[in-house]
Amino acid sequence: MATITINGQEYPLPDDPRTTLLDFLHQHLKLFGAKKGCDHGQCGACTVVVDNERMNACLLLAFQLEGKSVTTIEGIASEEELHPLQKAFVKCDAFQCGFCTSGQICSGVSMMNELQENNPSTVWFEPNYSEQEDIKERMSGNLCRCGAYANIIDAVNIVRQDKEVS
Amino acid sequence: MRPFSVNSLTDGKQLADIGTFESSRFLAGGTNLVDLMKHQIETPQHIIDLSRWDSANNIDETDDYYQIGAMVSNTDLANFAYQRKDLSVLSQALLSGATVQLRNRATTGGNLLQRTRCYYFYDTNQPCNKREPGSGCAALDGFNRIHAVLGTSEHCIASHPSDMAVAMTALDAQVKTINTKGDTRSIPVRELYQLPGDTPHIETVLAEDELIVAVKIPKKKRGTQTYRKVRDRSSYAFALVSVACDLTLKDGVIADISLAFGGVGTQPWHAASAEDFMRNKTASSSLYEQAVDLELNPARGAGGNDFKIPLIKRTAAFVIQQAVEHQMANPGHQGAIHAR
Structure with missing residues (x-):
């Protein structure tokens, strides 16, 4: 049977090939953390991590993900405590309505790995490179209509600089 | 989304074993096609799934060329190209496009074949x-700020949206294909696309049963490379105009130049007339301006996009001037002007 692993647990893939990963999470698994904002890959509210890479769950047809391992916001934290980025979001007041937050956090967690792997960004070609502009560029796939961007960047920076989050 | 059947291509199950029909579509990463299927702009009855086609995920390198498998993601290709000075313009173009989420999923073959983002193409009303x-073209008398000024026809002015394809055009890449009979061929990216004419629904020279297997980029000593993208916001937006340029200067003379434009053409625009005009001539600002003017001679605005004609001229002249200055200060330079 074709299966997919979500947050460490294996599930059979849906029968209907039209099912997106996002709809599979919502309608089959009752995992509502990844949000449906635009459903067209424009807002990033549905961002999940597929085999260590962040992607828009709304544009992924689940049948193409056989054998893949997906982490959603529900699987970001450990059993015992929040992920450091989740704590930083609380500390920095990095959300207002919260609708984009699960996507922002999945995206931010992935971005930390990309930075560790030294993946380039378009800002690396700019004459006036700055870490702040680099972070903004890397997070540009996640819209926040409340406009909490400044605090989201602060939260990301706290974790990047490994400051203690309490 | 309309119902469809699925057949997966694998290294053991070739295209000839599967076959295609008029209503078949190849599905790679799906970042464009799945969206079009949701809008019911694309309504394939059969999907040929490429997600299990493992051998198309490789990048191979010989002394003469790089061969990028059709399923290599935009992220993997950008990271690879970043490490190679002769592919800098490709890395710059890829990283200027979309978002990390989309680049992680989008593929090399799919990027070349993505459809326009013309508002009226998306609006089925x-x-x-x-x-x-x-049915007609609503863009001609509609909101056409993002539309093309080169290669247009009275039937269509939709611009090609890809950044990567503009860099591939500048690098003179070749597309390798296979069809259901097992026939293979190589097509220069510069000849892959078709102008809209009176058949704007036909966008490339590929046959319906023809699949992109890989993209080959010739290896050679290149010069200063720039991908300059001008857009409404500094991230996550399609180009209003963009310029891909690879320039080598010798003793003040433009010894070699590759120039391609994005955002302004109905296809990634190879500025061949401008290149020919500048090659082996002494670099000067009047030379670049005359060359770009020559390229833009057939350009026609439709009202809202008239600004693109002076904008592409200024952007191209700036990019060339900057490359010339960098070559003067750093003879034999290859790669980006700025890179970390």
Whole structure:
């Protein structure tokens, strides 16, 4: 049977090939953390991590993900405590309505790995490179209509600089 | 989304074993096609799934060329190209496009074949000759700020959206394909696309049963490379105009130049006339301006996009001037002007 692993647990893939990963999470698994904002890959509210890479769950047809391992916001934290980025979001007041937050956090967690792997960004070609502009560029796939961007960047920076989050 | 059947291509199950029909579509990463299927702009009855086609995920390198498998993601290709000075313009173009989420999923073959983002192509309540041949073009008298000024026709002015394809055009890449009979061929990216004419729904020279297997980029000593993208916001937006340039200067003379434009053409625009005009001539600002003017001679605005003609001229002249200055200060330079 074709299966997919979500947050460490294996599930059979849906029968209907039209099912997106996002709809599979919502309608089959009752995992509502990844949000449906635009459903067209424009807002990033549905961002999940597929085999260590962040992607828009709304544009992924689940049948193409056989054998893949997906982490959603529900699987970001450990059993015992929040992920450091989740704590930083609380500390920095990095959300207002919260609708984009699960996507922002999945995206931010992935971005930390990309930075560790030294993946380039378009800002690396700019004459006036700055870490702040680099972070903004890397997070540009996640819209926040409340406009909490400044605090989201602060939260990301706290974790990047490994400051203690309490 | 309309119902469809699925057949997966694998290294053991070739295209010839599967076959294609008029209503078949190849599905790679799906970042464009799945969206079009949701809008019911694309309504394939059969999907040939490429997600299990493992051998198309490789990048191979010989002394003469790089061969990028059709399923290599935009992220993997950008990271690879970043490490190679002769592919800098490709890395710059890829990283200027979309978002990390989309680049992680989008593929090399799919990027080349993505469809336009013309508003009227997406709005199924509007006439669009590309979506529904013979229905008319709402963009001609509509909001056409993002539309093309080169290669247009009275039937379609939709611009090609890809950044990567503009860099591939500048690098003179070749597309390798296979069809259901097992025939293979190589097509220069510069000849892959078709102008809209009176058949804007036909966008490339590929046959319906023809699949992109890989993209080959010739290896050679290149010069200063720039991908300059001008857009409404500094991230996550399609180009209003963009310029890909690879320039080598010798003793003040433009010894070699590759120039391609994005955002302004109905296809990634190879500025061949401008290149020919500048090659082996002494670099000067009047030379670049005359060369770009020559390229833009057939350009026609439709009202809202008239600004693109002076904008591409200024952007191209700036990019060339900057490359010339960098070559003067750093003879034999290869790669980006700035890179970390």
